[in-house]
Amino acid sequence: MDKIKTPKTGRARRELQKRSPKLVETGKKTLILQGKTSGLLNNVLTELFHLKRESAIRYTRKNENIRPFEAGGETSLEFFSKKTDCSIFVYGSTSKKRPDNLVIGRTFDYQIYDLIEVGVENFKCADSFAYDKKLAPQAGTKPFIVFIGEGFKSEDQLKHLKEVLLDMLRGEVVENLNLAGLGRVYVCTAISSNRVFLTHCAIRLKKSGIIVPRTELIEIGPSMDLVVRRYRLPNDSLRKEAMKTSKDKPKKKIKNVTEDAVGGKIGNIYIPDQKIGEMALPNKAKGLKRERREAKMKSSNNEPATKKHKEDS
Template sequence: MIYILSTGRLLILLIFIKSSRILNIILGIWTSKNDASLFVLPQTSKKRPNNLTFVRIYDRKVLDILALKKKAFSESDHFLQGPKSTPGNPPPLHFASELFTTHPRYIQVKSMLISSPAPHEGRGLNVKGLEGECVISVSVAPTPPSLNNATDSTSNPPTALPKIHIRTYVVRLSSSSSGSSGLSRSPRVDLIPMSPSIDLDLRCHMNPDPELLKQAMKRPKVKEADIESGLEKKRKEKKDLEVDEMGDLRGRVHVVTPDLGKLLMGKMRGLKKGMLDEGDGDDDDDRDSGEEDRGTKKTRRLS
């Protein structure tokens, strides 16, 4: 859950307060009322214009803080005539730089951006399933040679760090032929620019506490047998139950095909066997009496 708060006073306190105890008390007011793991605070001032501060919370405590400066931003008016993506699906994130895995400052930026949407790490993608989807590419400006082997976040001042470019694209698939046979094996992927796109500069930051970060990254050790038994129990508990798009719980009822031979019928007089036989005889008698009446009418007319 993400809360975007546009208050300037609290943002100034977040930047200038160095005591983590006071900072935790201030943000504890929000975390006690709203169960949010990430705060995004936009603020503009004369000293720090176009500032975005990301505050990440764990266990109602401040985990880390990252401040970014907006350099350029393209609104959706520039891309009104272009294609749009299908809403409702979390966009894939592509980090096109080695700094996101080597430099501590950019590792923090990557962690913040991954925490924003629903986190899901995948090793493979179905290309045909990306038709009309939104892809966000995160890259950096030309990297100085001094940053290629950076190991310390304080080795270079923030002004020397390259900018971060965030671009949004729409995926369009087109047929492509490979080889002389002209058989289309895999579609060609075209990326069409879409809004929004933004350029960011790195500003001040606060590194996470090692002990708190260790607790946040800790995963419970569960045996494989316990996982399988838990999944089987979950399947049994939620068998034939599903939640639709509107959030309503729907169930499915399985009915066995009934045996019509054992079906209990009502005690109707016309369905008894003896009554059916007697009814057939009565029909014959009625036919005979009808024929006799017709013969008497004819004889009367002749006389």
């Protein structure tokens, strides 16, 4: 077992916090490992590494003691995942029983989350495709991922393969994207209940007479058939812990705001006492003018009566 060490410096605490599970995940890195392999499987691992070059780490040394589906055979995978901080791994091996075998899996908190084992058939490397090299997608472009076929909705093993391929190929999730930054597309076609054809194409934008350009796909490779052999779903407790979202995070209480029975917001607004007696009035107020006018008219009406009263007396 690994010895648990408490970080003693702020830098070590920040580094552990970066590696800890997050509610909102950033881009996932892929670890590519190999055991006893063939020439074809080495080419497959090399092509996968080139497709994921910006977020992938490859070990070329043979690790024959890795057996992900056996008890105790996943210890090395968890160790390498923790060492490289990779949450997705691809392990290639070949044997008489399972030739040209790929095991693709995901980890959560450096523990094996799920696994799927596929066999590679009808592989074609990128160099075997003839196309204009100027159309090759640039490094860093975001991919489209297309899944064709009813099998991805009806077959459990293809549903699982779809989830794993999405996590491995999509890269970092972004909210806004420029159309010019989309340079490639991965096309996954369900041929049967356990076979998927995967190919990599470049996107070419042409004029269409409207704002949205016309899109053409040019196959640039690699391409291969993935035959599902075995798969293992995560257990319920680990799935529940890994599927936590930001809604589970306690919200910060807002002052003077409550909710009614319908779910609407009710706010309390506090206004300071208005001291009307101390308010400064303008010099030429209309109300004062009217009062002076009325007082003047009243005094003018009373003056003749007083004079006549004096004469009579």
